[in-house]
Amino acid sequence: DAGVTQSPTHLIKTRGQQVTLRCSPKSGHDTVSWYQQALGQGPQFIFQYYEEEERQRGNFPDRFSGHQFPNYSSELNVNALLLGDSALYLCASSLSSGRAIDTQYFGPGTRLTVL
Amino acid sequence: GESVGLHLPTLSVQEGDNSIINCAYSNSASDYFIWYKQESGKGPQFIIDIRSNMDKRQGQRVTVLLNKTVKHLSLQIAATQPGDSAVYFCAERVGTYKYIFGTGTRLKVLA
Numbered sequence: 328d329a330g331v332t333q334s335p336t337h338l339i340k341t342r343g344q345q346v347t348l349r350c351s352p353k354s355g356h357d358t359v360s361w362y363q364q365a366l367g368q369g370p371q372f373i374f375q376y377y378e379e380e381e382r383q384r385g386n387f388p389d390r391f392s393g394h395q396f397p398n399y400s401s402e403l404n405v406n407a408l409l410l411g412d413s414a415l416y417l418c419a420s421s422l423s424s425g426r427a428i429d430t431q432y433f434g435p436g437t438r439l440t441v442l
Numbered sequence: 443g444e445s446v447g448l449h450l451p452t453l454s455v456q457e458g459d460n461s462i463i464n465c466a467y468s469n470s471a472s473d474y475f476i477w478y479k480q481e482s483g484k485g486p487q488f489i490i491d492i493r494s495n496m497d498k499r500q501g502q503r504v505t506v507l508l509n510k511t512v513k514h515l516s517l518q519i520a521a522t523q524p525g526d527s528a529v530y531f532c533a534e535r536v537g538t539y540k541y542i543f544g545t546g547t548r549l550k551v552l553a
Binding site for chain 2: 331360362367368369370371372375377382383385417428429430431432433434435436
């Protein structure tokens with residue numbers, strides 16, 4: 328049973344560029360959440376996608392956007408990159424349909440470095 | 443891989459001893475809590491969860507205690523092993539879909 332996978336593993340960009348990160352959820356899961364984890368801190372919630380729509384968003388600017396595809400995989404896009412966007416980006420998947428509790432399982436993350 | 447939690451609170455325990463990691467959560471309306479373990483260069487790994495209608499839940503070598511009166515969670519690890527060395531985060535579910543993570547505690551197991 329495949330767990331959550333993310334690509335790429337590492338990425339280096341320069342300020343002002345745009346980046347797209349990808350996530351495939353755990354088999355059987357229908358919901359994807361994205362988190363940003365700065366060094367030395369806990370993950371911070373960016374947004375969650377379910378049924379191909381963003382259904383909740385954390386305190387992140389509109390430069391952060393996402394998409395969920397019919398196969399439940401997801402992309403995180405960040406435009407106009409800033410040095411402060413350097414972080415580990417984590418994808419978490421869960422099963423929402425018909426469940427009151429949606430335990431989230433995380434992928435290994437994508438390490439983004441902005442120069 | 444890169445280090446997680448370079449400046450986090452650290453708990454050092456002898457191998458074989460029991461570990462207790464504490465977490466204060468922020469929202470009295472939170473109804474679900476999870477403990478995660480994060481090793482260097484990896485994503486958080488689910489350890490154990492608890493709903494707000496429970497005070498205690500046990501897993502294999504781990505126990506989570508919830509005190510809603512003071513908004514406090516603890517994770518107890520029995521017979522701590524070198525493989526338990528990692529950063530531990532508590533997460534609370536706020537609203538229906540959003541999770542808020544604590545700042546984390548680094549656990550170091552001394553041989």
